[in-house]
Amino acid sequence: MKTKIQKQLTRYVSLLLAVLLLFVNSGCGTSSTMPIQNNTETTSVEDVNPSTQDTTSTDLSETAYPVTVTDQAGREVTFTKEPEKIVSGYYIPSSLLIALGLSDKVTGIEAKADTRPIYKMAAPGFLELPNVGTAKEFNLETCASLNPDLVILPLKLKDAAQSLSELNIPVLLVNPENQEQLEEMITLIATVTNTKAKADELISYINEQSDMLASKLASVDKPTVYLAGNSSLLSTAGPSMYQSQMMELAGAVNAAHVRYARPHEKAIDQRVADHAGAVKMTVVHRLRTLRNDSAPIGGDETQNIPWKMF
Secondary structure, eight states: OOOHHHHHHHHHHHHHHHHHTTSOOOOOOOOOOOOOBSSOOSBOOOOSOGGGOOTTOOOTTSOOSSEEEEOTTSOEEEESSOOSSEEEOSHHHHHHHHHTTOGGGEEEBOSOGGGOHHHHHHOGGGGGSOBOBOSSSBOHHHHHHTOOSEEEEEGGGHHHHHHHHHTTOOEEEEOOOSHHHHHHHHHHHHHHHTOHHHHHHHHHHHHHHHHHHHHHTTTSOOOEEOOBOSSOTTEEOOTTSHHHHHHHHTTOEETTOOOOSSTTOSBOOHHHHHHHTHHHHHHHHHHHHHTTOOSOOOHHHHHTOOOEEO
């Protein structure tokens, strides 16, 4: 039976994860700065009615157009008006658009939207939108045919971003690989879409809940957790990935939290197995179940497990 404090911690963790699950990601990358500039000529959106813009507003939460931002690939992109038609080819910014109250402006979405429970619950209209494919098979033609004012793509789709830019369609490349980059992405998209006030509230709430969890879980024993990937039981999140930060936030230790020469090393050696302890044997037991083999797995065999990090 759970104690009272355990039940309270469970509720706190569940509440924060419900917010943060909008943004969980599994890519790789590095951070970049996002200076905001005005009146810089780069890829732009033509302003249909410039006279409707309020250039005298002193509200710092309002975006003054034209505005130039630097995306997470280091590209400068200029917007001369608030985007009204948005295409997102990446589920993380798609979820953010929901949180910023921009669902009605989304006209195109990444493939397999019906596999995202958050869409069904918070933005069912997404399930009916045209899909623009995936990071591996992006549909450039469909995206361009939607005549978007803003396209948001993952960092790996640099070539697609270049092609769209040549069609005068502005693209933001994003790379929310850790908490800092996630907040950077939120600020970037909010600046372009004139939703900075909502973004500030969201970031503030996330940080407040993170601090609260850190305080509540400070004296709790931290279990070692192995996070198996979708593609393979032996694929896991390394210490530089956002999933690892999520585990730490929830009061756990990532079994793959070992040091590497590079932030996103592609192989986990026996050090992970040694660090994981009992976790390794749980994985080995699962392997035996998957191969329908009741024979015990000896120590020599565990040494040859092909540990991988995605």
